[in-house]
Amino acid sequence: MSESPLAKYNDLIFDNYEDIAVRYNVKIEGPALKPEDDPEVVEILPKEEGVKRSLALTVLYGDKDECDAQVEKALEAGEDPIDLINNALMKGMDGVSALYTKGEFFLPDLMLAGDAMMSGVAICEDKLGHKSETKAPVMTFAVEGDPHDIGKNLIVMFLNANGYGAIDLGRDVPTAEVVKQAQENKPVLMTATALMTTTMTEFSKIVAALQEAGIDTPIGCGGGAVRRDFVEESPQTFYGVEAYHVPKLADAIVDDGKTWEDIRNEYSDIVGEYVAAYS
Numbered sequence: 665m666s667e668s669p670l671a672k673y674n675d676l677i678f679d680n681y682e683d684i685a686v687r688y689n690v691k692i693e694g695p696a697l698k699p700e701d702d703p704e705v706v707e708i709l710p711k712e713e714g715v716k717r718s719l720a721l722t723v724l725y726g727d728k729d730e731c732d733a734q735v736e737k738a739l740e741a742g743e744d745p746i747d748l749i750n751n752a753l754m755k756g757m758d759g760v761s762a763l764y765t766k767g768e769f770f771l772p773d774l775m776l777a778g779d780a781m782m783s784g785v786a787i788c789e790d791k792l793g794h795k796s797e798t799k800a801p802v803m804t805f806a807v808e809g810d811p812h813d814i815g816k817n818l819i820v821m822f823l824n825a826n827g828y829g830a831i832d833l834g835r836d837v838p839t840a841e842v843v844k845q846a847q848e849n850k851p852v853l854m855t856a857t858a859l860m861t862t863t864m865t866e867f868s869k870i871v872a873a874l875q876e877a878g879i880d881t882p883i884g885c886g887g888g889a890v891r892r893d894f895v896e897e898s899p900q901t902f903y904g905v906e907a908y909h910v911p912k913l914a915d916a917i918v919d920d921g922k923t924w925e926d927i928r929n930e931y932s933d934i935v936g937e938y939v940a941a942y943s
């Protein structure tokens with residue numbers, strides 16, 4: 665067989681391959697940085713080599729099967745399930761959040777890592793024989809008529825990863841159901857997601873129905889089509905830009921007693937700067 669006409673370029677292409685990261689057909693000069701070597705991630709991950717660091721890395725890499733296997737092995741070896749959740753699985757997820765915030769990880773990375781982490785947490789919870797303590801209930805849903813639930817699912821994942829018990833009502837949730845579930849579960853915060861101009865009008869209907877039922881729980885509203893000025897036309901609400909902000913907003917309510925008005929006024933960096941209507 666004759667030699668490939670490209671063979672003569674082999675040296676040129678592969679000589680210093682370790683110094684070239686190829687991503688989406690773009691060559692980036694300089695050594696490829698592994699996720700765990702990012703300076704922010706270095707600060708987050710367990711520093712000592714061992715079971716916790718190794719487990720955190722399985723979450724960072726979104727490797728659910730390896731995560732499950734390592735959790736099982738660690739539990740058999742007598743590791744404390746709570747310690748594994750807080751100091752290994754959640755550390756991995758924190759690393760993923762940091763890289764996502766910087767634009768270095770993308771949606772699929774988040775979802776794979778979330779699946780790995782939640783699966784590991786479920787194994788730990790089985791071992792404990794009860795659900796681990798959660799900080800407070802937060803209710804999540806995509807509004808009536810809206811089938812888009814990817815952003816809402818991210819919120820659920822971030823809440824659970826940060827110790828909140830997410831009560832996920834799902835997508836296309838009728839307003840009456842939101843009120844019923846709020847009465848039963850008494851959440852400290854609700855998040856409503858809408859991605860269509862035809863469904864974002866549900867926010868004000870939900871607020872009206874909640875107020876009629878005497879429920880004044882703050883509602884964070886977000887989703888592709890939604891803007892801050894639109895959300896703030898209804899009381900009891902605040903706008904939200906990123907799913908990973910939700911645990912911080914829940915902390916503001918639970919730990920610091922902030923109201924929806926405080927969040928609008930004091931958390932501009934999180935809820936987005938005010939933009940005049942459709943300018």
Ligand code: B12
Nearest residue numbers: 812813814815857860861884885886887888904905906907
């Ligand atoms: C995926 C998708 C679908 C999937 C949804 C799958 C699923 N399980 O979600 C499917 C195929 C089902 C779908 C269907 C439709 N879709 Co669609 N879809 C999309 C698409 C491509 C991506 C949406 C998405 O998931 N984005 C990523 C997630 C992460 O974003 P997100 O939910 O907004 O969440 C982020 C933030 O908003 C934030 N967030 C969300 N909520 C909250 C709350 C709080 C408190 C905080 C802090 C943050 C926060 O967190 C996330 C970021 O961290 C968009 C186009 C686009 N590029 O956006 C169209 C889009 C949303 N769809 C659209 C439409 C019109 C439809 C259909 C009506 C199409 C049709 N003619 O049949 C149908 C719906 C039919 C129905 N039943 O009513 C339009 C909406 C137009 C509009 N402005 O009204 C879009 C914009 C496409 C377009 N350009 O026309 N769709």
